[in-house]
Amino acid sequence: MQIPDVSSTWENEISSVTIGATEEEGGTRSRTITIGGETTMPYLHFEGTMPNRPVLAFEIWDVRPEDWPPITKEPFEDVMGNPVEWAQKCEEDFDPDLLSLRLMGCDPYGEDRSPEGAAKTVEKVLEATTLPLIIWGSGDEEKDNEVFTLVSPAAEGENCLLGTITEDNYRTLAALGKADDHKVIAESPVDINIAKQVNTLALDVGYDLENIVIFPNSPALGYGIEYVYSIMERTRLAGLKGDRLMAQPMLANIGGEVWKTKEAKITAEERPNWGDHRKRGPLWEATTAFTYLQAGADLVIMRHPEALNEVGRKIDRLMDSGGE
Amino acid sequence: MILIGERINAGFSDVKQALQEKDPEEIENLAKRQADAGADYLDINMGAVSKDPDDMIWLVEIVQDTVDTPISIDSQDPNIVEPALEACNGKSMINSTTAQDEKLDKLIPLAVEHDASIIGITSGEEGAPQDVNGRLEHGAKIFTSANEHGLDVDNLFIDPVAMPLKFMQEQASNLLEAINQLSNISDPPPHISLGISNMSSDASEKSLINRTFLVMAMAVGLDAAICDVFDKKLINSVATAEMILNEEIYNDSFIETYRMN
Numbered sequence: 001m002q003i004p005d006v007s008s009t010w011e012n013e014i015s016s017v018t019i020g021a022t023e024e025e026g027g028t029r030s031r032t033i034t035i036g037g038e039t040t041m042p043y044l045h046f047e048g049t050m051p052n053r054p055v056l057a058f059e060i061w062d063v064r065p066e067d068w069p070p071i072t073k074e075p076f077e078d079v080m081g082n083p084v085e086w087a088q089k090c091e092e093d094f095d096p097d098l099l100s101l102r103l104m105g106c107d108p109y110g111e112d113r114s115p116e117g118a119a120k121t122v123e124k125v126l127e128a129t130t131l132p133l134i135i136w137g138s139g140d141e142e143k144d145n146e147v148f149t150l151v152s153p154a155a156e157g158e159n160c161l162l163g164t165i166t167e168d169n170y171r172t173l174a175a176l177g178k179a180d181d182h183k184v185i186a187e188s189p190v191d192i193n194i195a196k197q198v199n200t201l202a203l204d205v206g207y208d209l210e211n212i213v214i215f216p217n218s219p220a221l222g223y224g225i226e227y228v229y230s231i232m233e234r235t236r237l238a239g240l241k242g243d244r245l246m247a248q249p250m251l252a253n254i255g256g257e258v259w260k261t262k263e264a265k266i267t268a269e270e271r272p273n274w275g276d277h278r279k280r281g282p283l284w285e286a287t288t289a290f291t292y293l294q295a296g297a298d299l300v301i302m303r304h305p306e307a308l309n310e311v312g313r314k315i316d317r318l319m320d321s322g323g324e
Numbered sequence: 325m326i327l328i329g330e331r332i333n334a335g336f337s338d339v340k341q342a343l344q345e346k347d348p349e350e351i352e353n354l355a356k357r358q359a360d361a362g363a364d365y366l367d368i369n370m371g372a373v374s375k376d377p378d379d380m381i382w383l384v385e386i387v388q389d390t391v392d393t394p395i396s397i398d399s400q401d402p403n404i405v406e407p408a409l410e411a412c413n414g415k416s417m418i419n420s421t422t423a424q425d426e427k428l429d430k431l432i433p434l435a436v437e438h439d440a441s442i443i444g445i446t447s448g449e450e451g452a453p454q455d456v457n458g459r460l461e462h463g464a465k466i467f468t469s470a471n472e473h474g475l476d477v478d479n480l481f482i483d484p485v486a487m488p489l490k491f492m493q494e495q496a497s498n499l500l501e502a503i504n505q506l507s508n509i510s511d512p513p514p515h516i517s518l519g520i521s522n523m524s525s526d527a528s529e530k531s532l533i534n535r536t537f538l539v540m541a542m543a544v545g546l547d548a549a550i551c552d553v554f555d556k557k558l559i560n561s562v563a564t565a566e567m568i569l570n571e572e573i574y575n576d577s578f579i580e581t582y583r584m585n
Contacts, residue, residue, distance in 0.1 A: 196575035203584055204577075238573050244585055246573060 007047040010240035014038040014247050015210045016052065017183055019098060020132025021159040029158065030130035033097050035213070035298035036249030041236060042296050043318045053319050054293055055097035056308050057134055057301045058090040059255045062113070062121050063105035069265035071281055072255075072303045083121055084128045091129050096308060098161075100134040100253075100301045101125055106147045107138035115147045119154035126158055134161040134185075134301070136253075141169040152176035161185060164215060165202060167194050174207040185251065187215045190224065192231045199245045209244060213299065218252040220261045221288045228252075232295035252292035255303035258285040282307040290314055325562045326548035328396050328417070329363030330521060332383065334371035343373050343383070351383060352390045359391040361553040362583055365417050365441075366391070368408075369398035380408045388413055396443075396550075402430045409438040417441040419550070420483065423448045423462035428469040436475050443481040443517055444470070446502070452485040454495055459484040459502035467509055480514035481548055482506050488525035489533055496523070496537065500544050507545025517548035520558075535561040542569065559583075 016037035021027025033055050040048025064081035065073070075094075079085040087099050101122065105113040122135060135151060137144030148162060149172065163185030165173045170186075177184040186202060188195035195216055203209055216231050232250055239247030258264050264284040267277045274280060285307035289300045293315065302308045331354050334340045342350040358366055368383045380397065387395055396417040397408040405418055420443035421431040428444075435442040444466030446452065446459040453459055463482045470480045484502040487495040499518075507513050523537045524530035535558045538549060542565045551558060563582035566572045575581055 193574045193576070196573050196581065197577060200575055200577045200581045200584065204580065234573070242585075243573065245575075245581055 007044070008040075010039060010048065011242040012240055012244065012247055014236070014239050014249060015212075017161075017211065017213055017249050019134070019159060019161045019183055021157060025159070026157040027159055028126065028130070029132050031132070032159070033132045038236075038296075039240070041233075041240070042294055050319065052298070054298050054300070054315055056289075056312055056315075057098040057100040057299065058094060058096040058308065059100050059102060059253075059301050059303050060086045060090060060125075061102050061104045062118065063111055065104070068303070069259055069281070071265075071278055072259055075305050084124045087125045087129045091131050094305045094308065096131070098132045098134055098299070099125070099129060100136065102136040102138075103147055103151070104138050106140075106143055108140050108143050110138070112143075115150040118147045119150040122151050123154050126155060132160070133158065134163065136163045136185075141166070145169065145172040148173055148176055152180045152182060155182065156180040159183065161213060163187065165198060167198050167201065170198060170201050171205055174202050174205050177211065178207055183211045183213060185215045186212050186248070187217070190217050190219070190227050190231065192216070192234055195231070195235060196243075196245050199248065203245070209248065212248045214246075214248045214250045215253065216250065218254045218257050218288075218292060220254065220257040220264070221284060221291060222263060223257065223261060225288065225291055229291060229295040232292070232297065236296040249298035250296055251299040251301065252289065252297040253301040254285060254288045254292065255301060258288050259303060282310070286310040286314075293318070325542065325566060326364045326515065326517070327362060327553055327559075327562070328365040328367050328419070328517070328548065328550040329358035329361070329393075329553045330367050330369075330519070330550050331358055331552065331554070332366060332387065333369040333398070334373040335369065340371070340373050343370065343379060346382065348386045351386045355387045355390040355393070358553050359393045362559060363393055363553045365394045365396040367396040367398050367419055367550055369419075370404075375401070375404070377404045377407045380404050381411045384408050384411045396441075400427060400431070402434065405431060406434055409434060409440055412438075412440075415440070417443065417481075419443045420445050421466070423465045428466065432470055432473045432475055435479060436473055439476075439479070441479040441481060441515075442470070442475070443483050445483040446485055452487070454487070454492065454498065456498050456501045456505065459498070460505055463502070463506045463509065467514060470514070477510065477512055477514055481517040482509075482514050483517045483519065486518045486520060486522040486537075488527070489523050489537075490525065490527040500540060503541055503546050504544040507547075513545070515548045516546050517550065518546060520549045520551040531555050531557055534558055538562065539565045542566075 014036045018032050018034045020029040020032040034052050037051040062083045079089045103118045105111045106118050161183045164187035166187050186198040235246045264281040282304045289311040338350050394415040396419045398419045421427045446462035507516050520534050520538050524533040539561050
């Protein structure tokens with residue numbers, strides 16, 4: 001039986017976003033990473049092209065993350081609390097595509113570290129590593145604006161990916177990103193309408209759509225992943241059909257979501273019939289990552305080295321030989 | 325929605341004067357303002373002022389030196405259309421052919437040769453029919469001819485002819501039904517287009533009539549319009565209708581977003 005040709009043609013291409021800058025480009029990274037550029041839905045190699053392999057980043061904090069479950073801390077036990085060494089260890093031992101530094105220490109309800117301290121941390125991490133860098137604030141909008149006001153110029157020239165701009169807080173980071181030539185993450189709370197609105201607002205204040213990565217939030221497997229799956233799918237379809245406000249690469253930041261679920265963190269001792277948590281936890285993280293990759297994620301930020309390796313192999317298979 | 329800006333038309337006195345005096349300034353100004361207002365094509369119509377292909381080429385060159393927006397050559401005379409298409413650098417459109425054989429056989433091959441779009445108006449030897457069936461018959465003939473000549477269906481626009489509401493009130497519902505049926509003529513369908521301003525000819529409340537009809541027509545399959553892109557309320561209505569039809573994803577600044585897109 002002849003198989004019918006079901007390939008579609010699309011009007012538009014997803015924008016390509018490059019993160020990092022080498023010495024030639026005014027930075028100090030050993031390489032740059034480009035994401036996006038698709039002319040088809042994920043991995044439909046028979047229909048269009050995915051010129052850039054989806055990439056994986058490791059999550060690093062500026063402070064010791066006390067609430068991470070033990071198995072996510074074990075691989076980094078000796079370096080947690082020292083972001084420079086932690087970043088070096090990730091880069092040297094586990095070979096991610098990028099590093100993702102979260103400045104959680106600046107949280108005003110936590111250690112409330114100063115913007116000056118955060119800028120120093122970023123400088124030191126950049127000095128000690130060579131991979132392109134993603135930088136997140138603590139999530140407190142007011143404090144993040146103060147922090148990025150010093151962090152963004154401290155990383156000038158390195159073409160980092162800074163996050164996040166939101167519907168209610170976009171002016172400061174968009175202006176900094178533009179001034180210091182960084183890319184920005186546009187965050188929306190599981191809501192495609194707000195995702196489009198954030199991009200509209202960023203464009204309205206003069207931030208280039210070509211420099212935005214969409215982050216629609218990333219609930220873990222079992223906790224609403226299907227909502228974001230369909231949001232990412234609709235976003236990508238709209239982008240390919242010609243909506244240039246939806247034609248950006250997308251990221252999933254899954255570590256914090258996966259590792260707060262009971263399925264990932266409850267130990268085999270606590271729940272013997274759930275099996276070995278040392279396998280179950282990383283598998284939960286990897287399965288969450290696979291799902292977002294299938295939905296169109298171009299960049300996934302992860303925590304556990306085994307999960308990261310497994311997902312890397314999966315991406316190789318999806319990208320190889322027409323994705324068979 | 326594909327918007328074809330109607331304003332560079334020598335029926336308007338400013339364009340007539342610019343064409344007669346070969347003064348490019350007003351043409352440049354209209355081209356730029358229509359492009360900024362969101363026109364996807366800029367229609368160029370010399371009206372009764374000139375039948376000289378060189379005048380059309382003069383207009384085409386001014387417009388494309390000013391903006392990148394594709395140009396719609398508003399003429400059914402192959403002696404004007406052909407050199408004008410050759411003068412166009414990028415995507416272009418022929419506006420228009422009727423369903424008459426001698427026009428179809430000359431103008432559609434020109435569209436194919438230049439990868440141009442073409443509007444086919446559902447009008448034959450006897451003029452434009454007023455009923456649904458007459459419109460469909462001519463529409464089917466245009467569609468078949470385009471197909472036979474190898475025109476990409478995405479380059480075909482069928483125009484079932486808007487007639488003035490004030491004088492032919494019963495026409496509007498026939499027109500809506502014709503749009504509905506023509507938009508199901510094939511899968512994928514051709515574009516369905518209308519000269520919207522004809523609806524409100526000589527009427528009061530022109531803008532209100534135009535935008536109300538345009539939205540009703542969009543709901544039954546209209547996806548292109550030759551219209552006044554300076555009419556903000558019309559364009560805002562298009563943006564809103566596209567969202568209601570789920571063709572665009574909603575966001576709170578959707579009017580602004582529509583203009584950005």
